[in-house]
Amino acid sequence: MSVNPVVVGVDGSEQSCHAVRWGAREAQLRRQPLRLIATHPGVADDSGFFAGRPDVLTDHRERAATALAQAHTLATAALTDSTAGVAAVRVEDELVEGMPVPTLLRAAESATVLVVGSRGLSAFSAELIGSVTYAMVGHAECPVAVIPHGAWSQELHANGSVVVGVDGSPASELAVTMAFTEADLRGVELVAVHAYSDLALLDPDLADRPAGVSPDDSVDGPGQGHVLAERLAGWQERYPGVTVRRVTVRDRPVRTLLEWSETAQLVVVGSRGRGGFASMILGSTSRALLHTTSCPLLVVRSSR
DSSP states (O other): OOOOOEEEEEOSSHHHHHHHHHHHHHHHHHTOOEEEEEEEOOGGGSTTTTTTOHHHHHHHHHHHHHHHHHHHHHHHHHHHHOOSOOOOOOEEEEEEESOHHHHHHHHHTTOSEEEEESSOTTSOTTOSSOHHHHHHHHHOSSOEEEEOSSSOOTTTTTTOOEEEEOOSSHHHHHHHHHHHHHHHHHTOOEEEEEEEOTGGGTOGGGGGOOTTSOTTSOOOOTTTHHHHHHHHTTHHHHOTTOOEEEEEEESOHHHHHHHHHTTOSEEEEESSOTTOOTTOSSOHHHHHHHHHOSSOEEEEOOOO
16 A cells, blocks of 8 residues: 555534544555644735734634644544554644645645545635635645535445446546545445436436436436446456446436435546536536535546
């Protein structure tokens, strides 16, 4: 296993606490260090905003230190209570003077996975995704796991499947690689989903699939059934212990992946699909799932 750490961004929010617990289990599964990072503004970052107010800077630092200590306690408890593995995990705490985005992006350069909550303390209550989280998903050099806000429970979904969206794009190919690894580590089924909506633009009946129709009711379009076969070729030989369920459905990718996310423990997607413009940071599917998925979302970015 690589010694590259699992990195978690910490800010003391409820979402950050969920991210710490998830990251601890991921580190234990991978037998890798867990690195907890909290940031606070310093004199070099204030641009005059805190000029003459050293007490404010001190307050920010103390709050960040408190959040980091809390995160360490949560991580240690999660590792103690976990049945994910017996490997000892080294927990590293890092209190950094600097802003969250550049600090976490630097940490991502040597991380296996970067874990963040869907939004932090600085997000407006109306926001579904915080600005730091969005920046990480769009620019981090490693896969980014976004842990959702709400009632999702890691314990209740411990036996849920890993779901991966497959569309043949470079980022999707990397997502398939990551999804096999995650399913193998967890010892659960991998559900590979290819949802195509090209014909939905021409067929209005596809835009309103009845809610009672399960994503298991797959319909192969011309040539669509070969997409999964081609993209999964060879992977089952490399991961013989992973059971794979192939799902090809004539529907919108977001809706299909959301349905599978309701019982999954993890959804894996590429940052940008076949239909994305080269200048876009995120594709429409990954962006929509960030705002709506009910379980952790792992976004894998391709530079191509």
